[in-house]
Amino acid sequence: MSAPGGPSPRRPAFAPLAEETRAAMRRLMARYPNPRSALMSMLYLVQAEHGCVSEAGIEEVAGMLDLTKAEVASVATFYTMLKREPLGRYLVSVCTQPPCALAGAGSLRRALEEELGVGFGQTTPDGAITLEEVECVCVCDGAPAVQVNYESYEHLTPEAAVELVRKLRSGGAVPPPVHGSVPVPREAIHRELAGLGGHDPDRGGGES
């Protein structure tokens, strides 16, 4: 998909979805009286496989649900957790809303941008980390907060944040956050968001 109306920049071409992804999508569709209800979950599965909601994925999902590509793109461009550019292995989301800003989110951002060499909305050239700005991750008491693949790290200093992304980048073990668990690679996260099994048994979401 492109910014509607604008000239579209060249996008990486994606392979057709794997047959097992399609089978998973069909299972999701079967969960609802109206298969269209599975649209968001199916887009997360596209994202699990392609790293973003690819044009190829939009076309396949539209075909399976008998929707137009415009209808699918309308949903895909509305939700901010559905991405249009391929994500890195880890998505680092920096909250910049007032509670975090007052607690030093600005210095966190500068430290991370300097360490990674990329700004908000960009991915490091090695494909390890995508840095983004988010609005409130609901741990204001832990400000400033940063999420890594949707696991929240609280009370981060710039040094601790830099240390965290270095470990993520080098593939080393990272400490678990105070609440939640060690971030898992994004494929697993997007499968979980799709409603197909969770890495954390406490959160449920197993295949039904």
Add this chain to the structure above:
Amino acid sequence: MSAEVTVTIDGREIAVPAGTLVIRAAEMLDIYIPRFCDHPALAPHGACRQCMVEVEGQRKPLTACTTPVTQGMAVRTQHTSEMAREAQRGVLEMLLINHPLDCPVCDKGGECPLQDQTLAFGPGASRFAGEKRRYPKPVRISPLILLDRERCVLCARCTRFSSEISGDRFIALFERGALQQVAAYEDEPYESPFSGNIVQICPVGALTAEPFRFRARPFDLTSTPSVCTLCASGCRTIVQTRRGEVARILASEDPEVNEEWICDKGRFSFPRAQRPDRATEPLVRKDGELVAVSWAEAAALVAERVGSARERGAPIGVLSGGRLADEDAYALSRFARGVLGTADVDSRSWTADGEEDAVFASMLGSPGATYSDIEVSPLVLLLGCDPREESPILHLRLRKALNRRGSALFEVGPRATALAREPGARSILCSPGTEAGVLLSVAWLLVNPFGLPVDDATKEGLSSPGRAALRDASGVADEPVLALAEALRAAGGRAVILAGERLSRSPGALAVAWNLACALGARFGHVPRRGGFRGELWAGLHPRLLPGGRRVEDPAARAEVERVWGASLPPVAGRCARAILSEAGSLGALFLVGADPASDFAGFGASAVEAAPFVVAQDLFLTESSRRADVVLPARGPAERAGTSTDWEGRAAEFEAAVAPAGLSLADRDILAMLSGALGEAFPTRTRDLRAEMRVLERSPQAPAAVGAPTPALPEPDGLRPFSLVTYPLLLDAGTMLAGSGALLEIARRACVEMHPGDAAALGVSPGDPVRVASAMGEIVGPARLSAGLARGSVFVPANQEGLRALALVDPFAPVTAVRVERA
């Protein structure tokens, strides 16, 4: 169900059905609440927030367009409530933050709800000091429709029209927040035959149509109420002119007919009247060339040649083409039979035997199906008609019945229509020409096991030996036939049966469908493709029917017509168009009035026009036929003369002339009166005299009567050409009336050879491969398109698409054309 509740709006009480929206209840009291997103034909949405009102007992203002009234509700609008006023002012101010103040260059300026409401209720100045949101302009969401995103107020009328009304869901709201915008997907353009409607219902200037953009200001236009005659839907329109030329055509409102929609063909094809090939003065062939002459000279020549043909007793053929106004059609029938004394009169491009005559005769004298019947019917049986291509507004009404009313639809034919995808629709695919067999099986089930009472003749017809063979040839399984029979039994007299003119390609099918309707007490509708056909049929432009559907062999009926015309009528049946054309060489004269056999019958028609010794063409254009004629008489176009048009329902509507006629052109009826005068015969010269005669000849309505037992015929297999050709013209094609329509033709579908995937696999054909289709008449090559919505053993090629004209293949003497199909 519809209990009444009483509400008070601005202190005035009104009782309305429960569930009525506050905004509608206010309208009933003539209280106008400002709105942008609200549209009575679309589901409530509440997107623009402009219609805020105060409701007693509610702390916050509510949107009048989404709030149903309740018993005792007290509503106060902007007229009486400071809260409502304040809320509406705030919404308007917010909409204007990003809306540009470019009204002086905006096409909507002068007819813009946002402009009007800002003037009426808005602030004089904005408090917003920042920079407005801007976009590169405009986005071309289709060849016809342009979108200026900065003007959009996100009311979603256009996207809701596309999903709720037309079903062409190619536009949607993309993005979010301040960047939310209407868009089409990059490689999926908004190509809909109904796209112009979104321009008309856009409450701002965000959507504009290419043919009108920057052409005129709305307040400089002169409006004339009119009726579109390009198909038989009967849409009410408004023709708007500027300096004597048509500037645009808008949909007008008629809840009984087109509601408030028209198709893009009706809206955007008007440049046709200003084309270089327009006939503007009488032409006579001299030394092989058509040269301009006076009306007097042309009329004298016609009188001389026709007079001598009459003296010699040479037959005279008269063909029309479904394009005439009712008065012109009647005048032509009167001229042909009363003045020329011929019975060789036809307006059809197909041949059918006596069963069709009997159906038409009974149909013209009895009440038939209407749009309203369709909307409330639990079951519609659709035969030989593709409404989206042949009667687009009928398509919208059927779509509405299926989606909003939960009706069911069965269609029987070789190719599934666009309606087959709608909920409750079912397509029974059969080999071309075998529809009669499927319908006879349905009728047999209804009469025998289900016990539907019918007369003996009908019952006897059901046992005809041809039925089983035809049913076998159709390739239809038992289950769908049983399902259709059961659905018809359940619906009974509430069913509606619609038959298109292509049903006549299956001999006997029209009669079975008609008899089924009679036996069930169901409403029947005949849906022709061209807008003038119903009027021409009524007028008697048919070899065996006189005005009003009187049978030519009925002496009493003949006498009624003779009394009005003061002429004696030939008591014999005439020949059909194909018979006339195939013996064109022996004619004394051939009259073509809005008829173009050289196009409709391709090569066969062209050679017939060449062979006829004297051809008079009354036409708007120099068509393939009229350019071969000996005399061309320029006729007035649709917006150039007043008249009446009768739609497929049989509903007549009058229209006025909107522009001055082209050149020296005359209305067809006036040309015929002139020719009668030149022949020394009396003829009504005034439209009102013609109308008075037509009223006298109107028959009092009778109950529809079953016709004689049909004689189905089995299509003969052709060993060399094992495929059957399915063909009909698409809505937007290379037809005469569309030439010169510019951007409209860019959305005409690219022509393909459509085949069933199974047949394609057997022939080793993949999508896009060039495929050769050859009949005894000729051959064409086009890219393959695979579709499971086509009967096995059939191949569909649109009749008249640029670069691929199946008309050249059609065998004029066979109901179904046999073809050979192979990879080219």
